[in-house]
Amino acid sequence: MSAWTQVMETLVRQRRPALVGYAYLLTGSRSEAEDLVQEAIVRTFARGRAKTSVREAEAYVKRAIANEAVNRARHGLVVRENQAKLAEPSSHPGHDARVNARADLEAALDMLSPRERAVTVLKYVDDLTISSIAAVLKLNDGTVKRYLANAAVKLREHLGDDAVNIPERPTVAVTLTESRI
C-alpha cells in the first residue's frame, strides 16, 4: 500500500466527522456537507501532489471544501435544508437554551452570503489571518476585510453585540493644516 493511500484511509476514518462538521458550517446542509467532503477528499488525493501527513492532508482538504462550498453556493447548487426549519418557530416546549442557540446561529449564518460565510468560518474556526484567508479564497485583503465587517454586522444583529468581537479600527488623530501651494 502506498503512502498516500495510508494517509487517505487514516484521514477518512479519523477526521471525516470533523470535516463534515466543518463543511456544514459552510453549506448549512448535512447532505451537501457529506458530498462536499467526499469530493474534496477524492479530488485532493487524486492529484499527483504527495500528502505525507494526515494533518497536511486535512488542511488541504479544508481549503478544497471552502473553495468548493463558495463555488457551489454562488452557482445556486446548494439546497438549503434549513430554510423551512428556520422559518418555523420553536414548536417544542422542551427546547433548551443550547438548541435555541444553535438554531439562532444557523439562522445567522444563513443570512450571510457565501463568501461572507466562508470568510467567517475561516476567521473564527480556523483562526486564519486576513492574508491567509485571502490566499485561500483567492481574494484581496481589502475584500476579505469588507466581507468580515459585513458578516460581523449581520451576526451581531442576530446574536447580539457580545457574540462578535471585532477589534475596532485604531483612530488616528489628524490635524488639519493649511496646504501651502
Add this chain to the structure above:
Amino acid sequence: MDVSMQLRDLASAVGDDFALNAPDDASRLVRRARRGRMVWTTGVGTAVVGSAATLAFGGPALATVLTTGPDVAPASSTSILTSESATPTPSDDVLASEDPTESAEPGENHESTGTPGAGVIDLSGGVSGSDDDNGTSDESGDSDSDSDQDQLRTEDQDQLQEQEQEHAQEQEQAQEQEETQEQEQVSVEDHELDD
C-alpha cells in the same frame, strides 16, 4: 458566548452526529481516488511524453514542413505534362482543351502542384466519374459547383460529338475517293478494251 466557540460547537455536534452512522466507505473512496490518480497521471504523462517527443523528433520536421512545404512529392508529379502546364485553375484548362484525351492531363497537373488537398480532390473525382470520360470527371471533381460540372460535361460531350462527326466525314471522303479511283480504273480498262 463567543461566535468562535459557537461555530466550533456546532461543527463538533454535526460531526458527532455524522460519526454515529457514518458509512464505512473508506475503501470505496480510496478506489475513486486511485482511479482519478491514474487518469491524472496518465494525462500528465501523455502530455509530457508527447511534448517531449514532439520537441525531440517532430520539431525539426514540423518546422521544415511549415517553412518549405512537404518534402515527399506525389507520384504523378514526374509526368512531363506537369512541367508544361502550370495553370492555377483546372477549369481554364478544361475549357481551353479541345481533345478529351488531353483533358485528363490537368488532373495530373493538380497532383503535381504539391498541395495534398488537390490530389485528394482528384481522386474523389476519378472515383465518381464514368469510364468514358475519366479525364473530364477528374476535372469535374475540381470544380466547386454542380453547375460548373454540368457545363464541363456538356462541353466535353459536344467535343466528342464533333470529333465523331469529323471522323465520319473523313471516312465518307475516303470511301468516295476509293470509289472514284475504282471508277477511273474501270474507265481506263474500258478504254483499253475498246482500243
